[in-house]
Amino acid sequence: MxxxxxxxxxxxxxxxxxxxxxxxxxxxxxxxxEAVLKTIKELDYSPNINAVHLSRGKTNMVGVxxxxxxxxxxxxxxxxxxxxxxKHNIQLVLFQxxxxxxxxxxxxxxxxxxxxxxxxxxxxAIPFNLLLKYKDDGPIVLCEDSDQDEFPSISIKxxxxxxxxxxxxxxxxxxxxxxxxxxxxxxxxxxRQKTYHQKMEIIGHLVHDEWVIGDCLxxxxxxRVMDRYLKMEEKPTAFLVGNDxxxxxxxxxxxxxxxxxxxxVAVLSFDNHPISEIMAITTIDIPTNxxxxxxxxxxxxxxxxxKYAEKITLPFKLIKRKSV
Amino acid sequence: MxxxxxxxxxxxxxxxxxxxxxxxxxxxxxxxxEAVLKTIKELDYSPNINAVHLSRGKTNMVGVxxxxxxxxxxxxxxxxxxxxxxKHNIQLVLFQxxxxxxxxxxxxxxxxxxxxxxxxxxxxAIPFNLLLKYKDDGPIVLCEDSDQDEFPSISIKxxxxxxxxxxxxxxxxxxxxxxxxxxxxxxxxxxRQKTYHQKMEIIGHLVHDEWVIGDCLxxxxxxRVMDRYLKMEEKPTAFLVGNDxxxxxxxxxxxxxxxxxxxxVAVLSFDNHPISEIMAITTIDIPTNxxxxxxxxxxxxxxxxxKYAEKITLPFKLIKRKSV
DNA sequence: TTGTATGCGTTATCAT
DNA sequence: ATGATAACGCATACAA
Numbered sequence: 001m002x003x004x005x006x007x008x009x010x011x012x013x014x015x016x017x018x019x020x021x022x023x024x025x026x027x028x029x030x031x032x033x034e035a036v037l038k039t040i041k042e043l044d045y046s047p048n049i050n051a052v053h054l055s056r057g058k059t060n061m062v063g064v065x066x067x068x069x070x071x072x073x074x075x076x077x078x079x080x081x082x083x084x085x086x087k088h089n090i091q092l093v094l095f096q097x098x099x100x101x102x103x104x105x106x107x108x109x110x111x112x113x114x115x116x117x118x119x120x121x122x123x124x125a126i127p128f129n130l131l132l133k134y135k136d137d138g139p140i141v142l143c144e145d146s147d148q149d150e151f152p153s154i155s156i157k158x159x160x161x162x163x164x165x166x167x168x169x170x171x172x173x174x175x176x177x178x179x180x181x182x183x184x185x186x187x188x189x190x191x192r193q194k195t196y197h198q199k200m201e202i203i204g205h206l207v208h209d210e211w212v213i214g215d216c217l218x219x220x221x222x223x224r225v226m227d228r229y230l231k232m233e234e235k236p237t238a239f240l241v242g243n244d245x246x247x248x249x250x251x252x253x254x255x256x257x258x259x260x261x262x263x264x265v266a267v268l269s270f271d272n273h274p275i276s277e278i279m280a281i282t283t284i285d286i287p288t289n290x291x292x293x294x295x296x297x298x299x300x301x302x303x304x305x306x307k308y309a310e311k312i313t314l315p316f317k318l319i320k321r322k323s324v
Numbered sequence: 325m326x327x328x329x330x331x332x333x334x335x336x337x338x339x340x341x342x343x344x345x346x347x348x349x350x351x352x353x354x355x356x357x358e359a360v361l362k363t364i365k366e367l368d369y370s371p372n373i374n375a376v377h378l379s380r381g382k383t384n385m386v387g388v389x390x391x392x393x394x395x396x397x398x399x400x401x402x403x404x405x406x407x408x409x410x411k412h413n414i415q416l417v418l419f420q421x422x423x424x425x426x427x428x429x430x431x432x433x434x435x436x437x438x439x440x441x442x443x444x445x446x447x448x449a450i451p452f453n454l455l456l457k458y459k460d461d462g463p464i465v466l467c468e469d470s471d472q473d474e475f476p477s478i479s480i481k482x483x484x485x486x487x488x489x490x491x492x493x494x495x496x497x498x499x500x501x502x503x504x505x506x507x508x509x510x511x512x513x514x515x516r517q518k519t520y521h522q523k524m525e526i527i528g529h530l531v532h533d534e535w536v537i538g539d540c541l542x543x544x545x546x547x548r549v550m551d552r553y554l555k556m557e558e559k560p561t562a563f564l565v566g567n568d569x570x571x572x573x574x575x576x577x578x579x580x581x582x583x584x585x586x587x588x589v590a591v592l593s594f595d596n597h598p599i600s601e602i603m604a605i606t607t608i609d610i611p612t613n614x615x616x617x618x619x620x621x622x623x624x625x626x627x628x629x630x631k632y633a634e635k636i637t638l639p640f641k642l643i644k645r646k647s648v
Numbered sequence: 649t650t651g652t653a654t655g656c657g658t659t660a661t662c663a664t
Numbered sequence: 665a666t667g668a669t670a671a672c673g674c675a676t677a678c679a680a
Contacts, residue, residue, distance in 0.1 A: 003657055014667040019659060027665050049437035050378040051657035054672050059374070070403060075394035082420060094418050096406060113373035114673095220598055252602050274544055278576050327673055338651045343675060351649050375673035378656050438657095652679080661670075 002043040011039040061091040063107040063119040067099050072273045077122050080292020101126045108134045118299050139302035141295050152298040154312045158188050161284055161316045162195045165268050169238045172324055175205050178236035180246055184214035208234050216242055222249020241269035244276040266324040280322040287314050326367040335363040385415040387431040387443040391423050396597045401446050404616020425450045432458045442623050463626035467619050476622040478636045482512050485640045486519045489592050493562045496648055502535035502560035504570055532558050540566055546573020565593035568600040590648040604646040611638050
């Protein structure tokens with residue numbers, strides 16, 4: 001309840017001196033510094049940070065937009081962000097969107113309201129032109145393989161990574177390949193589907209509509225995929241899967257039905273998260289953690305230079321295990 | 325960049341009127357309201373929330389202390405919290421501690437600094453007497469089976485739940501039972517160990533030191549546990565495991581070595597999270613999500629009544645599947 | 649219904 | 665080295 005003025009009065013100094021002590025400024029005599037510190041302790045004082053923020057004009061907090069934290073991809077990414085944020089003494093404020101645009105706008109509005117100094121999108125649902133309106137409100141960073149030059153962005157080249165997966169499956173003798181993606185309408189999924197169709201055309205293979213499966217995000221979705229597979233008239237011999245969680249669910253379910261992996265059906269996924277190692281899933285390693293670190297550094301650069309808009313792409317690599 | 329004063333000037337009204345429009349107060353003529361709204365739109369104005377907070381004396385944000393979000397237990401709990409927080413139009417600010425006390429103090433310091441209106445501990449590492457010092461700085465809620473009356477708390481009765489697990493294993497013919505816990509020094513773990521030793525004594529069975537395994541939190545820890553099991557001279561016939569993740573890792577690893585579950589070794593865990601269903605793990609359901617909801621409601625009650633300190637315990641139940 | 653003036657708790661400027 | 669005072673942007677008691 002105590003404030004800086006009260007401290008000043010009791011310590012027999014001015015508020016300026018108290019503020020100087022609080023912020024470790026030079027030019028405060030040891031005697032007065034001592035007196036101030038003593039009073040602060042006595043009154044159990046601590047500064048009202050809202051006032052500090054208002055006065056300073058910034059908060060040292062940045063928003064992180066993500067669909068859910070209840071998924072290894074995003075929690076890994078977040079750890080990368082957090083690791084870097086700590087170095088810069090900056091707090092992360094999370095915005096769990098569940099892919100709801102409304103929630104993303106909430107983050108952007110907090111940016112406008114000076115509650116946070118910037119926003120990092122680990123995933124985005126709002127259209128680009130609406131995002132653009134917030135360009136001047138503070139640093140914004142995108143974790144996406146994007147086709148724009150307004151904001152800095154960090155990602156892997158999704159088309160290339162998807163191609164790598166397809167080519168590996170083909171090299172292992174598969175030509176009847178199905179794919180499992182997240183939200184089919186998302187930018188990344190669109191790119192992946194395009195890549196898929198192109199590649200299938202090259203090897204001269206028609207694509208069955210039911211071989212493109214959406215909404216594959218968590219382990220339970222893998223079960224759903226296998227159930228669907230069992231009912232297919234035209235069965236693929238391999239699946240290229242958007243993330244390890246779904247693969248894990250698929251393989252577990254397949255095993256239940258006595259299907260051999262990769263004998264009856266091969267599975268290749270993305271991420272190289274712990275579960276893929278445990279279950280010996282062949283996967284394409286995505287440096288998810290690093291993605292986060294780089295994203296945060298991009299935020300810092302953008303803070304220092306409001307024109308900074310570099311597109312950074314990180315490497316990925318195939319991890320051969322036992323599911324293909 | 326624009327502020328309320330500028331809006332007032334351009335709209336030809338007082339700052340008070342602008343503030344009234346902003347906060348939907350009555351007693352503003354439609355004409356002036358219109359003028360203000362128009363100017364706000366023109367200047368692309370939005371309020372500086374720090375100033376609002378400073379002026380109002382509160383922020384509508386509460387801190388959530390948790391070891392990591394990269395774990396189903398905590399992300400589930402968090403979802404329960406978030407669901408409720410949304411209803412009250414309150415932002416959650418996460419403090420990932422990694423069980424570092426320092427991080428928990430950070431949350432408490434933000435409470436003191438009026439940056440957040442309260443703190444919810446989903447897990448706690450700092451000693452109680454230090455926590456107590458923050459009692460008057462704002463509402464604090466504990467998610468723990470605690471023995472205190474200063475703060476409201478939400479939890480299940482860990483002793484009872486652990487007993488239920490032990491009794492079920494015993495009823496299935498096991499008497500050589502090992503346990504896997506999280507941080508052995510934590511309050512919950514202590515209670516569970518005590519329960520374990522008591523029960524083992526009742527059935528007249530000595531406990532081997534190596535049958536109490538700590539640091540079991542994630543799926544990889546399950547692998548470690550099984551590796552250790554294989555080297556034991558005195559092998560248990562069953563494991564009571566602190567959470568489903570660890571069970572999943574154990575079972576996967578056991579299967580690799582040709583061990584039958586539950587034939588060679590039975591596994592019973594806690595949580596009833598998705599992976600336990602997928603892998604048919606027998607588990608004790610913890611209403612993790614509800615735990616979060618209740619915790620948030622306790623925060624609200626404590627905000628309204630600074631004496632409120634109810635201890636709420638939620639029910640748990642055994643889910644019989646195929647790992648015991 | 650509207651406006652003036654003051655307060656919220658700090659930092660920063662500018663003297664001295 | 666120190667302090668008086670003006671911002672920071674908003675809410676609100678009070679007056680009109």
